[in-house]
Amino acid sequence: MTLPANELQERFALARSMAFEAGAIALRYFNARERLVIETKADAQDVVSIADREVEELIRSRIAASFPGDAVIGEEYGVSAGTSDYTWVVDPIDGTSPFVNGMPTWCISIAALRGEEIAIGVIYVPCNDELYASAMGMGATLNGKSLRLDESRNIRNAVTGIGANHHVTPAAVASIVEKLLDAGGNFIRNGSGALMLAYVAAGRLVGYYEPHMHAWDCLAGYCLVKEAGGWHHPFPVQGDGLTKGSPVLAAASGAVNDLRAIAGL
Structure with missing residues (x-):
């Protein structure tokens, strides 16, 4: 399926800029996590903090400002209906348990669907300053370097x-x-x-x-x-x-x- 280039590229650019901005906010909280108020959700291992909520609020506000007709689904605030073909799917901080326990294995995850197709996928890892970015038909990159998987790798020679x-x-x-x-x-x-x-x-x-x-x-x-x-x-x-x-x-x-x-x- 071919998407109109401008509408996809504009949203792809927004996803990358939001990831950096959201990551900066989350990293500030991470570096001052001893002051975070932590709540549990489904069980004691399923936690949430003000950082998760503030990051999702930021992402939602940026989407609403740029593409007010787009729907948004986020882990913390649920579903906001839209009128366009696009639905953003957001995890403000995936890996909240590592986040609150001082481990660097957490990230900002931003996807966008166009209809039923996954059109955009961006993941930013603030502790390592790594931006994984992809869009339909545009390939995938890590900090701008193209990613292409090795067909010789399998479960026995890799992890x-x-x-x-x-x-x-x-x-x-x-x-x-x-x-x-x-x-x-x-x-x-x-x-x-x-x-x-x-x-x-x-x-x-x-x-x-x-x-x-x-x-x-x-x-x-x-x-x-x-x-x-x-x-x-x-x-x-x-x-x-x-x-x-x-x-x-x-x-x-x-x-x-x-x-x-x-x-x-």
């Missing part, structure tokens, strides 16, 4: 990211890890699914699997992986699919079949 949360039973996670290790693979988990998807696009991980993720955690990463030459499992974007969550799997071509078998997808 896979695995995610877990309160939606998934401990037994299910243990089974995934066991299957991966039995197949000759190895794994990491860094606390941010969005960041690990960006790592797939950059070739740092050969794949990423999480049995249940929300759209705001994965759509930007999905765009990055696809534009870098990888594959991802479809995410349901029709109806309430964007708010309910789904299994997430993305990989370089050499790991797709193994990881689909492990995930049962």
